Amino acid sequence: MRVSLFITCFNDTLFPGTGRATVELLERLGHSVDFPLEQTCCGQMHFNTGYQREAIPLVRRFVEVFGDAEVVVAPSASCVGMVREFYPRLAELSGDQALIDAVAALTPKVYELTEFLVYKLGIEDVGAYYPHRVTYHPTCHSLRVLHVGDAPLRLLRKVRGIDLVTLPDAEQCCGFGGTFAVKNADTSMAMLGDKLRSVRETKAEVCVAADNSCLMHIGGALHRERAGVRTVHIVEILASTEG
């Protein structure tokens, strides 16, 4: 399959390793990867903060960049959630019928990486090897916007050498929430504090998730605490091999 990679501005700028791992994994599984350089940001931050007018040009841009793709895959549940669940609403707000139609045609082809592997390709064992104690945090948007279910866990369970431990109260929000982490920094921290305690309880070395935004939040605090736990995007585990 020819996969158009939607890297997301966040990963492009802050977590290029996640992008490289995505390319490596998809190619290893026999797919060709294309990266349209004109892509920038999906507009999630604008939309979620209330700047809808400012998000509409980014919807238009996304549709122009990816309109012809066979399939669009991104290593970010929240950005895919934005495109698939909220682009139709923004297109409607624009009042532009051509945009409404283009969004309707494109959104069913856009996948988050783990759901693409498990539900679209039907793969669970990607041939990965990762000899570490790992705990999985299901991010809110992967669970409750995209409904990826246990796809990430199914992939992780097939990784060789992994010591996968259950995170207590896993489905509780970590407190990131985009601009929430800044606007309501105190409440965000109170939520994060409980998440950190759960992570530490597992005695895991690595906390994994399908969103680098939540991981940056959790990982930033783990680093501040010198907790001895690092955060890793799931694709970086899936891309790891023996030797």
Add this chain to the structure above:
Amino acid sequence: MRPNSVVIELTPKFEKAAKQALENTQLRRNMGKATQTIRAKRAAVVGELPDWQALREAGRAIKERTLRHLDHYLLQLEESVKRAGGHVHWARDASEANRIITNIVRVHQAREVIKIKSLTTDEIRLNKALKEAGITATETDLAELIIQLAGEHSSHILVPAIHKNRSEIRELFMRTLGVKELSDNPKDLAAAARAYLRHKFLTTPVAISGANFAIAESGTIGIVESEGNGRMCLTLPKVLISVMGIEKILPTWQDLEVFLQLLPRSSTGERMNPYTSFWTGVTRDDGPQEFHLVLLDNGRSQVLADEIGRQTLNCIRCSACLNICPVYERTGGHAYGSVYPGPIGAILTPQLVGVEHASSLPYASSLCGACYEVCPVKINIPEVLVHLRAKVVREKQDHGGLKGKLDPENLAMQAMSRMFSNRVAYEAAQRMGQKGQWPMVKDGYITSLPGLLGGWTAMRDLQALPQETFRDWWRKRKKQEEKASE
């Protein structure tokens, strides 16, 4: 000032009030324990029903159909209530409703009324209005009584005293009810309240209730409760006044079947609540001999006019969204500055009072979506939150004058929208970030950021921007591939 601005006192903003609440360790402990317990109970009884999702969908559909024809059903209800011997009053806002109720109490020369727990009467600040008219209102729901005796506001729509533990309640009762000896055993606490209330039930001539449901076809009003104190109020006094928001109506008895399954499981985590009472007008020589129904708008028809916001009116006040909300669990209800706290409050309050008067509430959420998942009538709370945020921003941009336009967040968002609309500008910004970050970077991390972003580094480090973006790597790789194939 909007007519319904009596609903709340929204100072300070949510984030400030929350910060204060987060400091209260007793509150954190009480809230954490209570919400976790009730969440587990709810999950267990909801899990028993194989058709739960179908029930939710039915609940949503009935509510939305009813709201589409609200004018018709309200008139039908009025006619049915009158036919059954009741009186119907229409109140545009809180002060109209309070005036109507006060007048009824005065006609009967009553100086005291007893009340069934009712959010709607809290919303219109009825007790305060009665007090100003020289009428004493006594709350008969145990938790409402606790709040009333403590002189506080409710912090939860179902369990108003959720923020208090039993030793705090023991102290309160000893101080206010004149009880000399009292343990903090829940049974003893309930007995103390019972002794106090029993006398009130037997001597007070007027009772005031809210309504969980009103059946248009028969003019029947319904209340669900746990304690039975409500039923005392509905049967012992001579006069009964019920106040209901206009959205509480259901067309037929058959519709009720769905809601009596959804509500108890979602609210108290019970298969069925202990007391369910229905009354239709007046029955000769049985129960109240005079019945008044006050139909309250107080901003609801404006909510109904909003295509996305109107689903808020589906709410049956179960409080499942409060109990599941990670923000509410930590801040408690008072931070929301409204009789409607939690996720439902964050969307209802701004719509009732106007977003300009409650602009911090739509942001009191991480948009985690847990509330939508548990809502028994499928109110898409995150969708409404984002919709209201857009209204806040639009208000700031279009009516906020120069201050609104020069708001740092607005300027940053405008600039970023333009930057993301142009690849060259975007890549230039990436490079600027990589080059400009050095004064802040120490050992690969940024530990302190200025201005708006300072909230981030208060507790979290930020890893420095890598010197190579993904697209840089991609371009390099393409070049190498091209070279190799030459």
